[in-house]
Amino acid sequence: MARTKKQRKYDVSAHQLVPKHSKLNQKDTKALFERYNITLKDLPKILANDPALIGLDVKEGDVIAIGRDSPTGGKITYYRGVING
Amino acid sequence: MAVEEYKDKLPLKIQEELNEIIPKNTAKSKLNMINEQVYKEYMKMKVEPGEGVGLVAAESIGEPGTQMTLNTFHFAGVAEMNVTVGLPRIIEILDGSKAISTPMMEIYLKSPYSKGKNIKELATNIKETTLKEAAKEISVNISNSTIEITLNMEKLKILNLNVAKLAKQLNESTKGFHVKAADDSISFKPRSKNTELNEIFKLKEKLKDVYISGIKRIKQVLPVKRGDEFVIITAGTNLHEILSLDFVDTTRTTCNDIYEIVEVLGIEAARQTIINEVSKVIDAQGLNVDIRHIMLVSDLMCHNGNIKGITRYGVISEKSSILAKASFETPIKHIINASLVGEEDKLNSVIENVMLNQPVPIGTGLPSLVSRKVPE
Numbered sequence: 001m002a003r004t005k006k007q008r009k010y011d012v013s014a015h016q017l018v019p020k021h022s023k024l025n026q027k028d029t030k031a032l033f034e035r036y037n038i039t040l041k042d043l044p045k046i047l048a049n050d051p052a053l054i055g056l057d058v059k060e061g062d063v064i065a066i067g068r069d070s071p072t073g074g075k076i077t078y079y080r081g082v083i084n085g
Numbered sequence: 086m087a088v089e090e091y092k093d094k095l096p097l098k099i100q101e102e103l104n105e106i107i108p109k110n111t112a113k114s115k116l117n118m119i120n121e122q123v124y125k126e127y128m129k130m131k132v133e134p135g136e137g138v139g140l141v142a143a144e145s146i147g148e149p150g151t152q153m154t155l156n157t158f159h160f161a162g163v164a165e166m167n168v169t170v171g172l173p174r175i176i177e178i179l180d181g182s183k184a185i186s187t188p189m190m191e192i193y194l195k196s197p198y199s200k201g202k203n204i205k206e207l208a209t210n211i212k213e214t215t216l217k218e219a220a221k222e223i224s225v226n227i228s229n230s231t232i233e234i235t236l237n238m239e240k241l242k243i244l245n246l247n248v249a250k251l252a253k254q255l256n257e258s259t260k261g262f263h264v265k266a267a268d269d270s271i272s273f274k275p276r277s278k279n280t281e282l283n284e285i286f287k288l289k290e291k292l293k294d295v296y297i298s299g300i301k302r303i304k305q306v307l308p309v310k311r312g313d314e315f316v317i318i319t320a321g322t323n324l325h326e327i328l329s330l331d332f333v334d335t336t337r338t339t340c341n342d343i344y345e346i347v348e349v350l351g352i353e354a355a356r357q358t359i360i361n362e363v364s365k366v367i368d369a370q371g372l373n374v375d376i377r378h379i380m381l382v383s384d385l386m387c388h389n390g391n392i393k394g395i396t397r398y399g400v401i402s403e404k405s406s407i408l409a410k411a412s413f414e415t416p417i418k419h420i421i422n423a424s425l426v427g428e429e430d431k432l433n434s435v436i437e438n439v440m441l442n443q444p445v446p447i448g449t450g451l452p453s454l455v456s457r458k459v460p461e
Contacts, residue, residue, distance in 0.1 A: 008328075017346070
């Protein structure tokens with residue numbers, strides 16, 4: 001799906017529906033893969049042009065850590081792999 | 086209080102609860118024991134490997150779904166604002182419908198507007214207005230073959246428009262006509278002499294629905310008081326344009342169209358919206374479904390970066406097994422397509438094994454025996 005290319009005047013990450021997205025560095029990515037014994041393709045995906053990733057400078061193959069507010073577990077971290085779409 | 090050792094092992098929510106319940110001056114040894122016991126209980130409550138969580142979720146959402154009413158209802162006291170609720174809404178969300186039947190927005194406002202300042206004006210300015218709402222009369226003068234529009238000046242004043250501005254706008258949206266503005270009217274004259282009368286009538290009908298001000302796709306507005314602040318509820322959505330307005334609180338304003346949320350706020354916001362919308366319907370019906378089931382479904386729908394509905398074009402089409410796909414809908418089509426290209430079924434999942442009367446790979450059927458060959 002084509003994401004809106006229009007200029008945004010508002011801050012997407014400030015919206016209450018959008019949890020904090022951050023890019024994992026190489027070391028943390030490797031640690032994550034080893035901890036769960038997975039590869040990038042086993043992770044859920046996020047498109048590189050996702051509005052929540054504006055300003056993060058991501059490319060295909062990066063891993064994004066998402067700090068969700070879970071109603072059952074408090075704060076939890078969810079991971080998504082970046083794909084071009 | 087949670088002991089250091091268990092800080093990584095226990096979820097934050099449980100730690101917070103422990104902090105609340107346990108008195109401050111508890112001895113360290115007792116704390117340790119409490120933490121250990123809590124951790125044991127927590128591990129017991131976790132879903133076991135191989136549990137059929139999807140099946141449990143499907144049943145847990147499906148069974149209360151049979152008790153839902155099938156109606157739409159009216160906003161209390163306000164005419165002509167219907168909202169889809171109940172089972173039709175659930176189906177709409179989980180199918181990932183692109184065109185939902187009642188798109189709505191909740192627009193939160195920045196202070197001082199949230200306290201009610203100019204609330205009516207703001208609301209009317211947001212609403213998409215067509216020419217017929219700002220005109221008193223649209224008539225065709227047959228002898229001169231012109232169209233004459235008498236304008237409602239009060240309405241124009243609220244909309245911040247004047248006749249000249251409006252005439253310019255109309256000039257852009259019509260071709261082959263001279264647009265002439267007078268004090269409180271606008272007239273259209275065809276450029277060429279031999280324009281047929283039915284073209285003029287066609288233009289007249291077209292003019293009625295010409296957009297003149299407001300935000301497109303916002304069909305109705307309704308300012309309401311919620312708690313101690315004012316919120317504008319709209320029928321029709323246009324999240325991007327609304328968030329671009331400077332009097333709107335961009336951190337809380339939402340809409341119920343999941344595809345619009347993906348486009349404007351991203352996949353994680355869409356996942357949260359699916360959860361919120363489904364729980365809203367279920368709560369409104371007085372039913373009780375654990376949020377974990379809804380979270381599982383919406384995680385599945387959003388797992389590859391785009392929204393996929395629970396349909397044979399969405400989530401089901403991602404299944405690797407042909408038999409599993411065929412068992413959902415249109416079995417013959419799937420089987421024919423698979424046989425044409427010679428697809429293979431690895432029988433890794435549940436439903437194809439049920440069909441073939443084999444143990445299913447969930448629960449106790451999941452583990453299999455691995456033996457190590459001892460070298461002689």
